[in-house]
Amino acid sequence: MSEVKKIEKGTVILLILKRNLTWDKYILTIENNKLVAGEPKIPSENDFKDAILALLIIPHTIKKEEGFEKLVESAGLDVESLPEDVKRLVQLIPGIELFIPDKDLLEANVGETVIPPEEIMDEVVNMVETMIKELGLEGQVKVANHELYVIVSKRVPKKVLQQLEKVLETRVGDLFRVKVTTG
Amino acid sequence: MITVILFFGKKKKKEEIVVGVDKDNVFGTMSPKGGVGKTSITVEVAFIIAQKDYRVGLVDWDLWSPRLTSRLLGSSEGPGLLELLLGEAEPEDVIKEVSFTTSEGKVVRVHLVPASDKDALVRGEVKRLARELEEHYDKIRERAVALINYLASTHDIVFNDYPVPSGPAPAPFHRVAASATHWLNIVIDAVPTTAEYAARYVEMFYPSLPVYMVFVNMIKPVHYEYRAAVAKAPELCKKFAAKYVVFVPFDGKLYDVKVSGAAPPASVNYKPTESAALKVLRDAAMRLIRRDKPMGCVALHLKVL
Numbered sequence: 001m002s003e004v005k006k007i008e009k010g011t012v013i014l015l016i017l018k019r020n021l022t023w024d025k026y027i028l029t030i031e032n033n034k035l036v037a038g039e040p041k042i043p044s045e046n047d048f049k050d051a052i053l054a055l056l057i058i059p060h061t062i063k064k065e066e067g068f069e070k071l072v073e074s075a076g077l078d079v080e081s082l083p084e085d086v087k088r089l090v091q092l093i094p095g096i097e098l099f100i101p102d103k104d105l106l107e108a109n110v111g112e113t114v115i116p117p118e119e120i121m122d123e124v125v126n127m128v129e130t131m132i133k134e135l136g137l138e139g140q141v142k143v144a145n146h147e148l149y150v151i152v153s154k155r156v157p158k159k160v161l162q163q164l165e166k167v168l169e170t171r172v173g174d175l176f177r178v179k180v181t182t183g
Numbered sequence: 184m185i186t187v188i189l190f191f192g193k194k195k196k197k198e199e200i201v202v203g204v205d206k207d208n209v210f211g212t213m214s215p216k217g218g219v220g221k222t223s224i225t226v227e228v229a230f231i232i233a234q235k236d237y238r239v240g241l242v243d244w245d246l247w248s249p250r251l252t253s254r255l256l257g258s259s260e261g262p263g264l265l266e267l268l269l270g271e272a273e274p275e276d277v278i279k280e281v282s283f284t285t286s287e288g289k290v291v292r293v294h295l296v297p298a299s300d301k302d303a304l305v306r307g308e309v310k311r312l313a314r315e316l317e318e319h320y321d322k323i324r325e326r327a328v329a330l331i332n333y334l335a336s337t338h339d340i341v342f343n344d345y346p347v348p349s350g351p352a353p354a355p356f357h358r359v360a361a362s363a364t365h366w367l368n369i370v371i372d373a374v375p376t377t378a379e380y381a382a383r384y385v386e387m388f389y390p391s392l393p394v395y396m397v398f399v400n401m402i403k404p405v406h407y408e409y410r411a412a413v414a415k416a417p418e419l420c421k422k423f424a425a426k427y428v429v430f431v432p433f434d435g436k437l438y439d440v441k442v443s444g445a446a447p448p449a450s451v452n453y454k455p456t457e458s459a460a461l462k463v464l465r466d467a468a469m470r471l472i473r474r475d476k477p478m479g480c481v482a483l484h485l486k487v488l
Binding site for chain 2: 102122
């Protein structure tokens with residue numbers, strides 16, 4: 001999250017549900033990236049002590065992006081965009097799991113990890129067995145030297161057999177040479 | 184004496200194996216449950232590709248909860264997929280152009296087949312389709328395949344956005360949807376049971392479709408969580424025999440949209456360098472448009488330490 005996207009000014013509403021099921025409401029004012037005022041006050045750690053739930057609402061807030069002010073209407077909460085002192089308060093909200101993204105992870109490039117076919121094959125055989133069962137067919141699946149043999153009942157019509165071969169070819173053809181026979 | 188012997192028995196189940204469309208530029212996206220970002224991922228990937236001047240088609244198959252239509256059009260008037268499946272509209276009648284302008288002033292266009300006319304659900308048309316599927320399944324499937332073949336031949340890539348299998352869509356509808364794609368893409372979150380549900384639903388509804396990409400979405404962008412998710416790549420590759428597994432970190436920008444009405448995708452509003460999720464999705468989108476077929480399975484992810 002870059003510096004230019006910090007919330008510059010606006011109003012944030014904080015609702016705290018206390019154990020006696022009453023809500024405490026705070027209207028927090030942000031100016032120049034800082035929490036400057038709270039109505040009736042800026043809540044302290046003490047105010048969260050007997051809270052069972054809290055909600056933070058950002059109704060109309062100005063974000064500054066590359067020099068331009070932008071009105072944020074979404075309720076989506078990007079913790080990183082909040083001023084430090086509001087962020088600290090947010091961390092005190094009970095029952096809500098908040099996180100601050102790892103900056104270096106977000107800035108990392110995209111990489112790839114290749115999982116070789118040999119590591120996948122055994123499980124794919126199980127998958128093909130389940131798939132044949134789901135299609136309402138009975139049969140056996142065998143693998144030998146990158147060849148996948150599927151032996152199905154002789155009673156299966158030729159058209160279905162051809163469809164099965166086509167389907168297996170599309171689904172696992174990159175891993176195996178597929179051979180469907182009757183037996 | 185004449186003896187008449189009558190045989191009563193269960194009607195033999197028609198043997199049918201769903202075979203997808205031949206053209207390999209058609210992708211269907213499914214997720215086992217709502218809220219994992221299926222439509223958001225589909226929209227972002229589609230618009231990343233469209234920004235490279237490819238012709239992109241999108242079809243909203245979720246007649247029961249048309250999120251793709253409302254996301255891109257707000258509400259839709261006139262015929263959509265439903266009316267086409269009922270035989271009341273032709274492919275040319277249901278395709279709508281959607282365009283958004285990037286911050287650099289570039290107009291990005293895609294073609295969308297909305298789920299239906301906005302009042303179709305209220306008028307009971309969706310229920311009518313369910314009844315029609317019982318009687319005229321083959322005809323409806325033929326219409327669906329004709330639409331997709333038309334889109335596949337006039338566009339570089341086509342994305343079908345499917346309803347969740349746990350929703351109200353009847354089983355024959357899922358079979359029709361499965362006939363109208365070549366590849367299946369799956370969107371899940373990092374919760375292990377979601378992958379299990381997805382595998383089960385693939386076996387039930389899409390057993391014959393090849394899986395191209397599995398998107399693991401909404402991963403908390405903190406090192407230990409992201410690393411743990413990426414470590415599951417071999418398991419997911421095996422489970423779905425997928426070509427790619429893509430690990431998308433949670434990014435509020437993808438969901439920073441208005442509750443109702445059309446909203447531009449994050450990929451139109453932000454550059455991939457401004458969003459970690461878009462960075463990963465851009466890589467995935469390029470593999471989709473090229474239809475790369477790696478040996479084995481490839482995990483695409485942010486480089487973790």
